[in-house]
Amino acid sequence: MSVGLVVVSHSAKVAEGVVELAAQMAGGVRIQAAGGTDDGGIGTDATMIAEAITAADEGDGVLVLVDLGSAVLSAQLAIDELVEEETRGRVRIAEAPVVEGAVVAAIQAGTGSSLDEVDQAARGAATMVKVKDG
Amino acid sequence: MDAACVRSWLGVVATRLEAERDFLTQLDAAIGDADHGINMHRGFTAVMARVGDIEEATPGQLLKAAGRTFVSTVGGAAGPLYGTAFLQAGEALGDAASFGPRLLLDALRASLEGVQRIGAASPGDKTMVDALSPALGAFELELRMGGSLETATSGAREAAAEGMRATIPLQARKGRASYLGPRSVGHQDPGATSTALMFAALEQAVLADRSHRFAAGARRRGSGA
Numbered sequence: 001m002s003v004g005l006v007v008v009s010h011s012a013k014v015a016e017g018v019v020e021l022a023a024q025m026a027g028g029v030r031i032q033a034a035g036g037t038d039d040g041g042i043g044t045d046a047t048m049i050a051e052a053i054t055a056a057d058e059g060d061g062v063l064v065l066v067d068l069g070s071a072v073l074s075a076q077l078a079i080d081e082l083v084e085e086e087t088r089g090r091v092r093i094a095e096a097p098v099v100e101g102a103v104v105a106a107i108q109a110g111t112g113s114s115l116d117e118v119d120q121a122a123r124g125a126a127t128m129v130k131v132k133d134g
Numbered sequence: 135m136d137a138a139c140v141r142s143w144l145g146v147v148a149t150r151l152e153a154e155r156d157f158l159t160q161l162d163a164a165i166g167d168a169d170h171g172i173n174m175h176r177g178f179t180a181v182m183a184r185v186g187d188i189e190e191a192t193p194g195q196l197l198k199a200a201g202r203t204f205v206s207t208v209g210g211a212a213g214p215l216y217g218t219a220f221l222q223a224g225e226a227l228g229d230a231a232s233f234g235p236r237l238l239l240d241a242l243r244a245s246l247e248g249v250q251r252i253g254a255a256s257p258g259d260k261t262m263v264d265a266l267s268p269a270l271g272a273f274e275l276e277l278r279m280g281g282s283l284e285t286a287t288s289g290a291r292e293a294a295a296e297g298m299r300a301t302i303p304l305q306a307r308k309g310r311a312s313y314l315g316p317r318s319v320g321h322q323d324p325g326a327t328s329t330a331l332m333f334a335a336l337e338q339a340v341l342a343d344r345s346h347r348f349a350a351g352a353r354r355r356g357s358g359a
Contacts (some may be wrong), residue, residue, distance in 0.1 A: 010209075036209070043209015046217065047202075069310055076252045077205065081221055083245040 004056030012036030197224030
């Protein structure tokens with residue numbers, strides 16, 4: 001068992017691409033994409049996010065990575081109103097950039113870490129140094 | 135207010151949104167992503183189709199159905215925000231077949247709390263909260279002073295419109311408009327505008343309901359004599 005991940009983006013392609021990338025880094029972790037609206041447009045859909053959370057949950061918790069704006073609102077709504085009460089307590093939105101956060105979180109989750117540890121790892125991706133002295 | 139009155143309110147909102155669609159989109163083009171009118175209109179068209187399919191329902195069930203429909207048809211921030219507002223209002227009304235001003239106050243309060251929990255916006259951030267919060271305040275004050283459902287909804291409509299206009303000089307601190315920083319000043323917030331529209335529609339539905347009842351009462355008195 002491991003912590004599951006959900007990647008939320010305004011674009012279905014971005015969400016699927018991030019899932020593809022993160023899954024490549026860590027096998028055996030449930031990573032679900034919830035991007036775009038249900039008619040294929042740009043936007044976010046709380047119902048779709050709630051379903052992804054349920055699908056990603058193995059019982060150890062779910063970390064949700066979001067891009068911005070309504071992605072945050074829709075994810076919050078999905079957690080507060082739409083997922084089962086039992087799941088609700090073990091779902092968290094990451095304070096992290098969506099691509100880097102998902103990759104780091106997937107690797108951490110793959111080691112069997114707790115939700116706290118996976119969340120912390122994703123958070124660290126926000127201050128990841130990419131160009132020395134940059 | 136009963137389920138028929140809630141349906142009539144939703145219907146008035148839909149009609150007004152249709153008329154104001156381009157105006158809302160223009161407001162949103164200035165500081166947002168130019169989709170608010172389109173999103174609200176699409177969401178409410180779906181809401182009307184959904185509630186039209188439900189034959190028997192309490193006011194709470196209707197509002198919850200409206201909220202769920204809104205969430206799944208509106209991709210922008212309005213989806214989760216208005217979706218929450220309707221879901222919470224529906225929740226607050228419980229199984230009641232009809233409700234008076236007290237329960238409506240509870241529903242409005244639950245809506246505001248839900249919107250603030252999801253969106254983390256405070257009054258003055260240039261959001262829908264700037265219309266919703268004063269509307270709730272005015273509604274409550276009117277009831278405390280012994281007002282009726284009609285005067286309370288009228289006060290709420292006025293306060294929401296005032297709050298909406300008061301967003302013009304504000305700098306946005308939430309949503310896409312906040313990325314513009316000082317350039318968001320001087321524009322009326324689209325979300326506050328659609329919220330004010332809903333309160334105007336509420337007043338219209340309440341007044342229509344009252345005159346409808348009055349006419350029905352007059353007919354009964356006429357035939358029962």
